[in-house]
Amino acid sequence: MIDRWIIKSLMDTDFYKYPMGQFVWKYYPTVRVTSVLRIRTKNVHLGRILDLGELREQLEHARTLRHTNSELHYLRGTNEYRLRMFCEPYLEFLRHLALPEFHLERNGDDIDLRFEGLWCEQMYWETIALAIVNELYSNKLMEPLTAFEREVVYATGRLRLAEKIKTLRQHPTIKFSDFGSRRRFSAKWQEYVDEVLRDELPDQFLGTSNTHFANRTGVVPMGTSAHELQMVVAGLHEDDGTDDWLAVSQREVIDRWWEEYNYGLSIFLPDTFGTDFFLRNLTRHDLEQWKGFRHDSGDLFTFGEKNILARYQKEGIDHEKKLLIPSDGLTLGVMIRADDFFGNRIKVSDGWGTNLTNDLFDGSWRGDLFYGPLSLVIKPILADGHHLVKLSDNLAKATGDPATIERYKRAAGYTNTDRVECVY
């Protein structure tokens, strides 16, 4: 049975939206941002597949939601990163928050979905809109199937989950969280996966990035921060008129984030403008204070060895106490390799996304339909009139218009040329 509304709670979003949300609400309350939906999966044309009326209704329904009193209790009571990490005025802001208007239209075979408004409001659209588009796409994949074929899809999902659990039990040192809200097969399926993992792998499954399901299943809400922070703040500094505007913007994010959340949420996300640039601007003091790094693009093993471990060693910092969070299109194979490769040299906690919450199909095609998870993102493209850019350590993940990308490459001294197509 398919529920009428895909999003039933505003907390059905990634937890990182809240620490980022408070950060933006506090430091950048008047900044206006535009974000757009992009599909990275080749040959899938959502304008030919999705019913735009239905998509519009689902998005409009999400706009009617508000944070309930109990949800605010939950957020106020969050203690996993820092006691009282959310201040009362921000919780009061959340109480009244409604998702702002969106712009949706057909654009040839594709769809144009964008969110323009105050950053501190429109930023909550990201994971919610992605989950809606993904679930409508899943529904379209199920539509042509017979009742029995649909049962087989779910049975496949269950067997693959069972296989994952079996393998993970053979690697008890692997610790991981569900990072798959945005590209999940469906809300129900993600909740099911979280419940099963909580019951079956209590010592390895650390939590879920989905705040609503963390609340419902009792596991820890997991979150760090996202590229959008650094992208927007960089845009705001672009016409500082200095040579080091990009480094200054990076410093601003790092310092304010530490001030706001201290050790609890101190995970660097270094690849926004290339990891080399980020690390060049990091001090020994930063490295010593912060808990660790999230890896989101480029080769995980090169990154871990050459960039992270080597740097900690060079600075004389004990990396065995630091944390690495791989989160770039993880599969169990990579997680096992990482477990072996890093051993006790650094703590590893995997952020497992799409392959965990959307692994029910076989990757085949039926006409326009690709039977597999889509690689969808919603990224900010404009902030107060400035074009925004993410470079990342994999040029296939770069976003932004070509001229601005070039400008940022120069500012960052970016030399990487790797380009690996994104499966997830």
Added chain:
Amino acid sequence: MIDRWIIKSLMDTDFYKYPMGQFVWKYYPTVRVTSVLRIRTKNVHLGRILDLGELREQLEHARTLRHTNSELHYLRGTNEYRLRMFCEPYLEFLRHLALPEFHLERNGDDIDLRFEGLWCEQMYWETIALAIVNELYSNKLMEPLTAFEREVVYATGRLRLAEKIKTLRQHPTIKFSDFGSRRRFSAKWQEYVDEVLRDELPDQFLGTSNTHFANRTGVVPMGTSAHELQMVVAGLHEDDGTDDWLAVSQREVIDRWWEEYNYGLSIFLPDTFGTDFFLRNLTRHDLEQWKGFRHDSGDLFTFGEKNILARYQKEGIDHEKKLLIPSDGLTLGVMIRADDFFGNRIKVSDGWGTNLTNDLFDGSWRGDLFYGPLSLVIKPILADGHHLVKLSDNLAKATGDPATIERYKRAAGYTNTDRVECVY
């Protein structure tokens, strides 16, 4: 369909258990208390009606429950009375809390159910054990009925609820909360009632005393305090060897409660040893600081007029800003009378219990079975070897052995002789 387990969450209890629980955990951590189940409904013999094996299983199942991480988020995030009203060490205590052992045996036609242990642990049994006994009794009432007759029971409950809502809409100044966890027809029915009231009477339904359903429905968790606090603390002072030990114990509870919760939870419960005694020992300063009174026995209107309003007037305190919480077996008729009677002279917020959450039957008898709500209580009888007493303003609600009751009457200068049988 009847769920296998009646209690599914330790938060399926009255909210007041938590502020009281923290109070007891902090100030009386080593005190041992015994509480017993008492039935005040005439001619109902639970030993002949309930299956003791099933009762034991339900109680044992409740002992397996723990506060989940999300429930602790909820409690930590409670802000309706005072921000951060629960301290971290108490929340940590709750995380590990399991309901302690219970003693259950048949005693002729009746049952003997008692809870002996550390007060700070055994006190959580009260509402949970009451809800279990009540729901098992409800199940016994449903057992001899045909499928259709059962449907009629629920239909009757719905129609009575609809009638209440209709009447309440005609009296929009009546504000009330659900105080009916302990004597509800069933857990499911209470949740249904709370959901309906939230949706149908958002401006009049202020919240529910049930913490779990407050969380699930998003309404405010409502709570004050209970007689057990004053009863146990009085017992601990009984052999102070002074003339004023009872007044001293009352002072101790009042002062520590204020220190702990300040204005937010400052509701006097004056009838434990008779309202006259309580009021004699209350200062003008107390009356000025505290928010108001809960009424739980004796005539509401005499209490309100002669004891409360007159006293506020005598002290020159503006009673229009004070709060009166009637909670003694309320029915809609009394609530309407109180609304008219008190008008704007004092704010009134009704704590509506049994008649709200267990109003599906007609009060008839079939053999041993009384088709109506039972008047059940669980009261402390011993604290560190001291016999405990509640006198209340209605001698039918008094508890304790006769000799101790007489001792307390002397200590309190108790002269009341009213005795009105408890329907609820």
